[in-house]
Amino acid sequence: xxxxxxxxxxxxxxxxxxxxxxxxxxxxxxxxxxxxxxxxxxxxxxxxxxxxxxxxxxxxxxxxxxxxxxxxxxxxxxxxxxxxxxxxxxxxxxxxxxxxxxxxxxxxxxxxxxxxxxxxxxxxxxxxxxxxxxxxxxxxxxxxxxxxxxxxxxxxxxxxxxxxxxxxxxxxxxxxxxxxxxxxxxxxxxxxxxxxxxxxxxxxxxxxxxxxxxxxxxxxxxxxxxxxxxxxxxxxxxxxxxxxxxxxxxxxxxxxxxxxxxxxxxxxxxxxxxxx
Amino acid sequence: xxxxxxxxxxxxxxxxxxxxxxxxxxxxxxxxxxxxxxxxxxxxxxxxxxxxxxxxxxxxxxxxxxxxxxxxxxxxxxxxxxxxxxxxxxxxxxxxxxxxxxxxxxxxxxxxxxxxxxxxxxxxxxxxxxxxxxxxxxxxxxxxxxxxxxxxxxxxxxxxxxxxxxxxxxxxxxxxxxxxxxxxxxxxxxxxxxxxxxxxxxxxxxxxxxxxxxxxxxxxxxxxxxxxxxxxxxxxxxxxxxxxxxxxxxxxxxxxxxxxxxxxx
Numbered sequence: 001x002x003x004x005x006x007x008x009x010x011x012x013x014x015x016x017x018x019x020x021x022x023x024x025x026x027x028x029x030x031x032x033x034x035x036x037x038x039x040x041x042x043x044x045x046x047x048x049x050x051x052x053x054x055x056x057x058x059x060x061x062x063x064x065x066x067x068x069x070x071x072x073x074x075x076x077x078x079x080x081x082x083x084x085x086x087x088x089x090x091x092x093x094x095x096x097x098x099x100x101x102x103x104x105x106x107x108x109x110x111x112x113x114x115x116x117x118x119x120x121x122x123x124x125x126x127x128x129x130x131x132x133x134x135x136x137x138x139x140x141x142x143x144x145x146x147x148x149x150x151x152x153x154x155x156x157x158x159x160x161x162x163x164x165x166x167x168x169x170x171x172x173x174x175x176x177x178x179x180x181x182x183x184x185x186x187x188x189x190x191x192x193x194x195x196x197x198x199x200x201x202x203x204x205x206x207x208x209x210x211x212x213x214x215x216x217x218x219x220x221x222x223x224x225x226x227x228x229x230x231x232x233x234x235x236x237x238x239x240x241x242x243x244x245x246x247x248x249x250x251x252x253x254x255x256x257x258x259x260x261x262x263x264x265x266x267x268x269x270x271x272x273x274x275x276x
Numbered sequence: 277x278x279x280x281x282x283x284x285x286x287x288x289x290x291x292x293x294x295x296x297x298x299x300x301x302x303x304x305x306x307x308x309x310x311x312x313x314x315x316x317x318x319x320x321x322x323x324x325x326x327x328x329x330x331x332x333x334x335x336x337x338x339x340x341x342x343x344x345x346x347x348x349x350x351x352x353x354x355x356x357x358x359x360x361x362x363x364x365x366x367x368x369x370x371x372x373x374x375x376x377x378x379x380x381x382x383x384x385x386x387x388x389x390x391x392x393x394x395x396x397x398x399x400x401x402x403x404x405x406x407x408x409x410x411x412x413x414x415x416x417x418x419x420x421x422x423x424x425x426x427x428x429x430x431x432x433x434x435x436x437x438x439x440x441x442x443x444x445x446x447x448x449x450x451x452x453x454x455x456x457x458x459x460x461x462x463x464x465x466x467x468x469x470x471x472x473x474x475x476x477x478x479x480x481x482x483x484x485x486x487x488x489x490x491x492x493x494x495x496x497x498x499x500x501x502x503x504x505x506x507x508x509x510x511x512x513x514x515x516x517x518x519x520x521x522x523x524x525x526x527x528x529x530x531x532x533x534x535x536x537x538x539x540x541x
Contacts, residue, residue, distance in 0.1 A: 023364040155386055162377040166363050172327050173433065174351025174381015212366070220368050220413050 002139040007237040009146035010195045015233035016153045018212030023164040030205040032094035033072045033192050037201045039101030040067030042108025049115045057121040065193045071097045072189030076182050129200035129253035145194045149187050199253030210260040217267040236260040280305045280469045285335035295321045297493050308470040310484030312477050317491040319473045323441045351381025355430035359442040365415035371425050372410040378432030400428040440472040456483050
């Protein structure tokens with residue numbers, strides 16, 4: 001029950017942000033934040049080599065959270081329209097954090113293997129998640145984060161929509177566009193750090209993209225778009241959990257993502273059929 | 277009549293390259309100022325400064341007594357129609373929902389749109405003849421309908437100053453005329469002050485009460501009828517007749533003294 005609660009919380013929180021991520025072309029931002037977590041894990045593994053007390057499977061997750069949030073702040077600053085570092089904005093800013101973190105994380109992993117002669121604990125689950133071992137505290141945190149994301153999105157919906165449709169027009173109509181920019185990137189970072197345990201750093205971005213692109217293919221109203229995003233999230237979470245329950249060798253995270261991709265393909269086919 | 281836009285000794289540079297120097301001009305409430313100038317003359321930079329997107333290096337911009345940034349943040353003082361909007365259509369907003377987003381700043385965070393403002397938006401949709409496509413997603417609108425939706429969005433919070441940056445670029449002559457007629461009607465009905473930037477002098481002359489010619493500095497700021505032919509030739513490499521405008525100095529009674537030309541230092 002706890003893993004299902006955590007997966008549902010993460011997927012629904014990602015789904016309500018999905019439309020904004022797709023509209024702002026921020027898929028790569030999510031990827032950058034997610035992969036930055038690997039740099040955090042690498043730091044934890046390096047520290048564990050020097051300080052054996054830190055060689056605990058839970059410690060890397062703390063570093064993942066810190067690195068992901070720090071990367072989110074850096075990416076948000078560099079990618080903000082009008083940033084002083086305009087030349088490094090957007091994809092380039094994300095790319096710097098992404099490759100830097102992956103390189104650093106890989107160095108940490110290799111040094112750990114060299115010193116300890118074993119893989120660091122939780123190395124695979126960092127990439128693909130391991131919802132089966134979700135603790136009650138983690139499940140509770142996931143529900144709280146998801147609730148906070150949903151409340152923030154519905155409280156500031158018009159500002160977020162205005163910003164994502166066109167940041168400059170949002171600014172000129174009086175919206176605090178810088179605040180909304182940082183808030184959105186912050187919320188994305190939050191769902192990524194809770195999503196890492198469920199689907200891993202490699203797949204968490206899928207939860208932020210697939211509901212939005214699927215809904216975009218088959219809906220023509222805002223209300224329907226939101227409803228389809230959430231429906232895709234729920235079907236993916238329930239379907240992925242069910243597959244793992246029936247076929248334990250099939251990991252939950254990839255199952256959730258594959259179901260969402262199947263739904264996206266159905267939406268593409270339906271959109272094409274309707275157009276014809 | 278009071279000045280709604282008061283620009284005083286405005287200077288701005290990009291990477292130490294001066295773009296605007298010593299710009300001083302005021303716009304009286306209810307008038308239309310046309311801003312012309314050659315490409316790279318600083319027109320769009322001036323718009324960005326008026327909208328608070330850039331901060332002046334020296335000098336000041338006041339809109340209804342507030343700094344540009346504060347005036348824009350109020351949400352109900354300044355409306356803006358961009359040159360080429362980069363609107364994302366990935367979220368299926370209807371035309372009505374899109375126009376209502378123009379109220380977001382005025383309404384404020386954590387508040388719902390007021391019924392009075394929503395009624396005004398409905399009136400705008402009708403006035404701009406886009407009420408028939410109010411429920412249609414903005415992605416399905418034609419270019420003309422989208423432009424009308426953008427005007428409605430800019431006017432939704434009942435701004436006192438409307439800023440337009442090259443609004444007729446890429447629009448054919450018939451579309452330009454329709455747009456100018458619409459703008460003229462809205463100006464009267466909503467008692468708007470308009471600042472319209474264009475490199476197309478012919479478009480501006482019929483609408484503007486005053487013309488400001490900007491090419492790093494102000495070269496001219498007066499009524500369009502006093503625009504000197506020599507300045508147009510120098511800045512645009514064409515003559516007034518080619519633009520369909522009568523040269524006031526071709527009149528034998530013209531002594532040229534009325535022409536208010538500020539030469540580039």
